[in-house]
Amino acid sequence: MGATGTGKSTFINLVSRSNLRVGNGLQSCTEAVGASNSFPLDGRRVTLIDTPGFDDTTRSDTDVLNMIALFLENSYKQGTKLAGVLYFHRISDFRVGGISTRNFKMFRKLCGDSTLHNVLIVTNMWGEVELRTGSDREAELMKEDIFFKPVLDKGAQMDRHLNTAGSAEHIIRRILDNHPLPLRIQQELVDEHKSITETGAAEELNREFNERVKGIQIEMRTLREEMEQAIRDKDEETRMELEISAKKMQREMERYQNDARRLEHDYLQERQRLEARILQMESEARQGAAYYQQQINQMRNSMYTNSMYTNPHAEQMERANKQMKKANRARIAGTVALGAVSLLGALLGGQPGLF
Structure with a gap:
């Protein structure tokens, strides 16, 4: 997590060899919650989750909160913790x-x-500053x-990312053996059965909306x-310029008010939509598993009928077994991943070591 342009997607691509879109400026390329390729590290399978910032250039803060909260709620329901x-x-x-500051406030409310x-906390882009300057800023961030x-x-905790794969792996190792815990918003939505508008993150967002409207x-x-x-x-010229500015402010105020109203809806x-997609994915996976199980049964019957185990039969049955297991894994992963293909932009397997 973090503000737009802090290097989240670049970090993920570096360590996982994924190909998430990366922005070159202040415009966000992370338009939805996305998952990296799963990769091994110290005998564990790790999947990294990329999230847009609350200063996203393509989505409102309401949309960003909804995406992150929905992902976290459903992953927790399926037994997956970060x-x-x-x-x-x-x-x-x-x-x-x-x-x-605003991104970090929302981050704290989510966690x-x-x-x-x-x-x-990962400080990034050390190559863009003198070491002494960066160290002074780091000390200020830690002490203020x-x-x-x-x-x-x-x-x-706090650490530096030096833009190398080794540095990225070092950072992940620091939390790889953590005891997974639910985030605050997961507890609110699942354990306490709160609506999205009753969560601390939504209350913080609405507080910001109200401050902006008052301003x-x-x-x-x-x-x-x-x-x-x-x-x-x-x-007349000044009056017209002021009138244009006033209309622009009016539209901006209405946008904030509408964002606050539509959050829960x-x-x-x-x-x-997500739950419907999950049901569809599970149904498709079950059908696939049933088909491969039928193939295995037919091969077994054929082998017993012929009273011999021929290599072609054995190879075919092994392939069918693998396909059936793959279909079952897809069904489980599809549930854990919350059907993210349609809504969150990425399908993620439920491997341990999820960030």
């Missing part, structure tokens, strides 16, 4: 701006305090209450006063 969470931050940033021992100190005090309302009052003055001064709608 072994750890990596939060990415650019050490090259001159200061921690509003976007980074809660009880899982912070499984959180690793307005940055990462509160979560580090509660058990989170826009203050600006609009100032604009109206300036427009009235322009009318008195018969300054969209979440329930997407959940229904």
Whole structure:
């Protein structure tokens, strides 16, 4: 997790040899929750999950929260817990701006305090700064209450990613043996049966929406006063410019208000679509397993009838056995992966070591 452009997708591609889309600027290429190729590390199978930031350029914060929450809710329902969470931050940033602060607030609401021992804050892009400058910024991030100190005090850890596969593997090893725990939003949605709007993450999002709306309302009052003055001064050009600005602010305010209203409706709608897709995937996988089981039975009957085990029969039966097992795994993985092909953009197997 982390803001747009902090190197999440690049990190995943580097260590897992996946091919997730990577942006070259501030525009996000992570349009949905996505899964890396599963890869081995120290005898474990690891799958990394990529998420868009709450400053995503293609989706609203409401859409991003819905995608992440839906993925986490359904994976937890299927018994899959995260072994750890990596939060990415650019050490090259001159200061921690509003976007980074907002992303981290949402991150904390999603995780809660009880899982912070499984959180690793990853500072990235060290090649873009002098080592001393980066080290000074790192120390400030660790020591200041307005940055990462509160979560580090509660058990989170911090490390550097040096943009090499070895560095990425080192980071994953630091949380590979963690005891998997449910995140706060998973407990809220599944264990406590809260609606999405009752979760801490949604409350934080709505608080931000309300602050933005209030700020826009203050600006609009100032604009109206300036427009009235322009009318008195018969300054038509200024009045028209102010009117255009006022309409733009009005649309922005309405967008925030609509985002807040549609949060629960969209979440329930997407959940229904997802559950329907899961049922379809399970049905298709069961049908596939039944077909290969029928093939195996026919081969066995044929072999017994001929009173001999010929190599072709044995090879065919072995192939059918593998296909049946593959179909069964697909059925299980499809359930664990929440039918993510249609909604979240990636189908993920339920291997241990899930991040």
